[in-house]
Amino acid sequence: MRLFTVDSFSDRPFHGNPAGVCLLDAPVPDEWMQAVAAEMRHSETAFVLDQDGGPRSLRWFTPAVEVELCGHATLATAHVLYSLGASGRLEFSTLSGVLTTDRGGDGLITMDFPASRAEQAAAPEGLLESLGVKPVWVGRSRFDFLVEVEDADTVRSLAPDLDRLSTVETRGVMVTAPSDHAGADFVSRFFGPGVGVPEDPVTGSAHCVLSPYWSERLGRDTLVGEQLSERGGTVRTTLRGDRVELAGHAVTIWSGHLTTPSP
Structure with a gap:
């Protein structure tokens, strides 16, 4: 499986917020995703899985727990998918509902998220x-x-x-x-x-x-x-x-393959 580290909300490497992005090729246990996130040690690692006829599944894990919403790892995921040839509006099925992203001509990625008032x-x-x-x-x-x-x-x-x-x-x-x-x-x-x-x-x-x-x-x-x-x-x-658009740039730092197979 492909694995990336992406610096989000920055147009320069080694700035912004690094996120892991793992492109799953099949469903995997929650415990395995949590173990990979703990190994990556970023504040969040995103796990994305293509689904037939619907939005891609997207989940986020800190080194300790799964979270219900994460902006910088969503931005990182969209950046990876666009860099691999995706285009237009992307949809993700998440614990916070369906989230979408679009990319402008200058590489700025805009995400449609739920607004939350304190x-x-x-x-x-x-x-x-x-x-x-x-x-x-x-x-x-x-x-x-x-x-x-x-x-x-x-x-x-x-x-x-x-x-x-x-x-x-x-x-x-x-x-x-x-x-x-x-x-x-x-x-x-x-x-x-x-x-x-x-x-x-x-x-x-x-x-x-x-x-x-x-x-x-x-x-x-x-x-x-x-x-x-x-x-x-x-x-x-x-x-x-009741929605908010969050926009930022992202930079891929490295990419590779996960050599430890999923269970």
Whole structure:
């Protein structure tokens, strides 16, 4: 089976968020996919399988668990398929419904994802203490907590206590603030130590929440988000009702063949 590493949400190698992409040639057990993802050690590895007469099956695994939605590994999967000759609109059957992608002439890949609005919520014990911040606003979405802080420098300088944060019952925590420079509207970082991802370099699914959150505050549906991880990355967002378009570039780093057969 073909196996790839792709840097997503970047047009330069060794930036953005690396994802594994495994092109399955037959159905395989969940335990095997989890073992491959643990071996790859990326924040997510995508497993895609062609299906007769329907969308391709797409699933995502961190090194520790399966997740219900992943943006950067979907972008990586679409990038691989387009590079192998696919064209036009691609459809994927996932745990979050049917997701689609399209590629523009400049190589920009646009994904159609469900929007998720964060509702204001009390911070659970350990959340703010582990982040070491004073929040402007705290909310919870379907998967994660959202914490807005005062400024972009606070986001940049975060050094959370990841062990303590891993005890908070959530997939992850996004910390965000308005951007302090031209070229981006808001900034963020994402931490998911409870699911085996201490800090995710660029998190597409988080922008399903950040897009409606900042669109409401800034009064615009089309925005640019910058994730301030060490690798960094850019996510272009367009809110369309209960859906959000996430767009970015991707770069293949390596490809090969998996020599250990599936069970």
